[in-house]
Amino acid sequence: MTISHFCRRLHLYLGLALLPWFLMYGVSSIPFAHGQFFQKLDEARGVPLWQLRSERPYDAPVPENREALLGFGRKLLKELGIEGPNFSVYRANRTTLNVGSYSFLKSTRVVYSLDRKKLTVEDRRFRFDQLLTGMHARGGFERDGFLSKSWGVMVDLVCAAFLIWIGTGLYLWWGLPGHHGWGAVALATGTAVFLLFTLRL
Amino acid sequence: MFSKLLRRSHLYLALFFTPWLVMYTLSTLVMNHRAYFIEKHGRGPVPMLRERELAYHGSFAPDTPPRDIARQILASVDLDGAHSVNRRPDGAIVINRQDLVAPRRLTYTPAESKLVIEKMEPRANAFLERFHRRRGYATGYWLDTLWAVSVDLVIAAMIFWVVSGLWMWWELKPTRRPGLLSVAGGLALFGFYLVTI
Numbered sequence: 001m002t003i004s005h006f007c008r009r010l011h012l013y014l015g016l017a018l019l020p021w022f023l024m025y026g027v028s029s030i031p032f033a034h035g036q037f038f039q040k041l042d043e044a045r046g047v048p049l050w051q052l053r054s055e056r057p058y059d060a061p062v063p064e065n066r067e068a069l070l071g072f073g074r075k076l077l078k079e080l081g082i083e084g085p086n087f088s089v090y091r092a093n094r095t096t097l098n099v100g101s102y103s104f105l106k107s108t109r110v111v112y113s114l115d116r117k118k119l120t121v122e123d124r125r126f127r128f129d130q131l132l133t134g135m136h137a138r139g140g141f142e143r144d145g146f147l148s149k150s151w152g153v154m155v156d157l158v159c160a161a162f163l164i165w166i167g168t169g170l171y172l173w174w175g176l177p178g179h180h181g182w183g184a185v186a187l188a189t190g191t192a193v194f195l196l197f198t199l200r201l
Numbered sequence: 202m203f204s205k206l207l208r209r210s211h212l213y214l215a216l217f218f219t220p221w222l223v224m225y226t227l228s229t230l231v232m233n234h235r236a237y238f239i240e241k242h243g244r245g246p247v248p249m250l251r252e253r254e255l256a257y258h259g260s261f262a263p264d265t266p267p268r269d270i271a272r273q274i275l276a277s278v279d280l281d282g283a284h285s286v287n288r289r290p291d292g293a294i295v296i297n298r299q300d301l302v303a304p305r306r307l308t309y310t311p312a313e314s315k316l317v318i319e320k321m322e323p324r325a326n327a328f329l330e331r332f333h334r335r336r337g338y339a340t341g342y343w344l345d346t347l348w349a350v351s352v353d354l355v356i357a358a359m360i361f362w363v364v365s366g367l368w369m370w371w372e373l374k375p376t377r378r379p380g381l382l383s384v385a386g387g388l389a390l391f392g393f394y395l396v397t398i
């Protein structure tokens with residue numbers, strides 16, 4: 001197998017195997033770039049995004065310490081019977097604590113109003129654009145659980161794949177003698193336009 | 202002929218958009234490893250460093266909207282471009298100039314006729330993240346609109362690379378079977394993540 005043949009196959013099979021990620025990152029960039037359009041489209045339906053599941057009285061001291069706060073959020077979700085692969089705890093202000101349980105497909109939030117001693121549980125209605133943006137924005141290694149962390153590894157792999165596509169793509173282009181000239185024009189023009197944006201934006 | 206056109210479009214589009222792809226890839230890596238940068242630089246916004254302070258004797262009617270004041274100030278110090286603005290309770294006008302390389306904060310205090318210009322401390326990770334998140338249609342500046350158009354074109358190109366890549370793969374008969382295995386494996390893994398996390 002020659003280097004050129006290896007590069008061709010690597011370019012192809014990597015593309016095919018990571019096709020769902022490539023497509024997801026491409027398509028999900030549309031609602032990011034045109035967020036207001038999708039927001040207005042959804043608002044026109046007139047259906048609230050968050051739907052009330054339950055309300056109940058609750059009174060418990062909220063810890064200040066970050067680690068203890070995470071433990072409090074975890075315990076609260078367990079008490080309410082809310083299960084999900086990921087959760088977040090966020091002290092919105094002095095009287096409000098938000099605890100979220102979420103996955104790519106579902107999202108539930110618990111709002112604990114400390115002054116009113118009340119828990120409100122709400123479920124988020126499914127929105128396809130939010131599924132896409134949620135997948136696009138997910139990354140990092142800070143979440144609990146093997147699967148959540150392995151998604152971070154997948155993001156790294158996709159990034160490595162992008163660099164491999166670029167590298168092998170350039171190599172394959174250089175192996176096509178009839179296209180050196182116009183290819184160099186395309187590459188140089190793109191680089192010049194990009195530099196202009198970098199320096200002038 | 203169609204196949205040749207598809208191949209050439211796949212190639213030349215990729216060559217033109219190479220810098221965008223490099224930027225989006227590097228910035229994604231940076232964001233995926235944000236914890237490393239938090240450990241390195243600490244949590245919170247990037248510090249602003251005082252660049253200069255000058256007397257500014259602009260005269261604005263009391264009901265002048267902050268956005269008009271901001272545009273005039275930015276133009277007068279040769280920093281016009283995408284920005285956001287707000288008026289603090291003490292009456293000071295705070296302008297955040299969203300320069301890609303060196304974002305600045307301009308604070309105009311009318312009572313003292315003073316303008317303080319601060320520049321964000323340069324950090325490669327923050328620069329890449331700003332680039333990744335840059336939108337453009339709503340700023341009202343033509344260069345930002347052009348940037349937003351270029352982002353739309355990159356999106357269209359990505360979808361086109363998927364479709365043209367599939368087409369070119371199907372034309373290579375010996376690669377159909379291993380290719381199908383690759384597609385099926387990728388789809389299965391992606392589907393698994395979709396329903397589990």
